[in-house]
Amino acid sequence: MADHVLEETTPRTLSVPSLRAYQILHLGYTALPILAGIDKFTHLLVNWDQYLSPVLFGMLPVNGHLFMQIVGVIEIVAGILVFFKPRIGGYVVALWLWGIIINLITAGTYYDIALRDFGLSLGAIAMAKLAGEKSH
Helix, strand or coil: CHHHHHHHHCCCCCCHHHHHHHHHHHHHHHHHHHHHHHHHHHCCCCCHHHHCCHHHHCCCCCCHHHHHHHHHHHHHHHHHHHHHCHHHHHHHHHHHHHHHHHHHHHHCCCHHHHHHHHHHHHHHHHHHHHHHHHCC
C-alpha cells in the first residue's frame, strides 16, 4: 500500500510516446482555436453565423454576427492560453467546446458537429492531463 501512495505522489516524466502525443495535442489545440477564431472575421472556411442557435440568438444583447466575432476573439485567446498554460488551457478549451455543443443542441441541428466537438473536448482534457504530467 505504501508503494502505491509513493508512486502516486512521486513526480514523473512522460515517456517518449506520451511526450510526442502531448506535443501533437499541444500544437493542435494551440493552432486550431486561433485559426477558427480568425476565420470568424474572414469566413474563408464557413459562414460561422449559421451555427448560432436561435434560442441563444434571441437572448443576445448584440447582433449575431458581432457575437460570433466576439466568440472569435475568445477562441484566439483560448489558443494562446493553451500555448503558454496548456494545463489550464486544455480545460478552458474543453469547457468552450461544451458551450458550443449546448449551442448546437439547442439549435436542433448539427448534431454531427456536436458529437465531433465532444470528441475534441476529450482530446483537450487529455492534453491538459499530459501537460500536468509533463510539468512534474
